[in-house]
Amino acid sequence: xxxxxxxxxxxxxxxxxxxxxxxxxxxxxxxxxxxxxxxxxxxxxxxxxxxxxxxxxxxxxxxxxxxxxxxxxxxxxxxxxxxxxxxxxxxxxxxxxxxxxxxxxxxx
Amino acid sequence: xxxxxxxxxxxxxxxxxxxxxxxxxxxxxxxxxxxxxxxxxxxxxxxxxxxxxxxxxxxxxxxxxxxxxxxxxxxxxxxxxxxxxxxxxxxxxxxxxxxxxxxxxxxxxxxxxxx
Numbered sequence: 001x002x003x004x005x006x007x008x009x010x011x012x013x014x015x016x017x018x019x020x021x022x023x024x025x026x027x028x029x030x031x032x033x034x035x036x037x038x039x040x041x042x043x044x045x046x047x048x049x050x051x052x053x054x055x056x057x058x059x060x061x062x063x064x065x066x067x068x069x070x071x072x073x074x075x076x077x078x079x080x081x082x083x084x085x086x087x088x089x090x091x092x093x094x095x096x097x098x099x100x101x102x103x104x105x106x107x108x
Numbered sequence: 109x110x111x112x113x114x115x116x117x118x119x120x121x122x123x124x125x126x127x128x129x130x131x132x133x134x135x136x137x138x139x140x141x142x143x144x145x146x147x148x149x150x151x152x153x154x155x156x157x158x159x160x161x162x163x164x165x166x167x168x169x170x171x172x173x174x175x176x177x178x179x180x181x182x183x184x185x186x187x188x189x190x191x192x193x194x195x196x197x198x199x200x201x202x203x204x205x206x207x208x209x210x211x212x213x214x215x216x217x218x219x220x221x222x223x
Contacts, residue, residue: 043198095166
């Protein structure tokens with residue numbers, strides 16, 4: 001069965017303390033791995049799409065990487081405004097399957 | 109340009125009632141997908157509409173239905189509401205069919221509470 005699993009469920013960081021979020025997937029014939037950010041009371045906001053192992057994409061303090069089994073979202077020197085839930089997702093059949101998300105709290 | 113809008117933002121209903129939620133996609137986007145988000149199950153795909161036709165469907169009972177109009181606006185309907193239908197309902201739009209494979213733009217959601 002196609003699955004997308006994220007860890008940890010929650011992450012508390014001090015401002016400036018870099019860390020990584022994990023998204024592991026068991027999807028045959030992966031056709032894209034998506035990362036979204038969701039703030040409380042809002043819908044998810046698109047961050048990145050990765051298509052092949054070894055691919056990396058960056059946006060401000062965020063960098064997403066992809067291997068054949070996992071994707072990582074690295075947050076470098078996070079700021080309080082990076083606090084959010086980060087979701088990864090992959091197409092399974094004709095639907096997008098999301099992981100459970102990682103809630104990130106960055107304290108000043 | 110204006111983002112995806114959803115109305116209403118909050119809704120309280122009782123068991124057995126039915127509800128209709130509305131979504132207006134970004135101008136020029138023809139695909140609208142609907143998702144249900146709950147603390148226990150996370151974000152789950154309901155269905156996708158493109159050119160007024162349902163193109164893809166998730167694993168939800170027939171009480172969940174939708175439609176799309178010629179201007180790409182979409183509605184979803186839930187009949188015979190159950191307590192477990194309490195959730196945040198999100199719609200997302202994308203330029204082309206196959207929203208699962210494209211960047212999607214999400215609205216703020218409609219928070220449905222069933223009492």
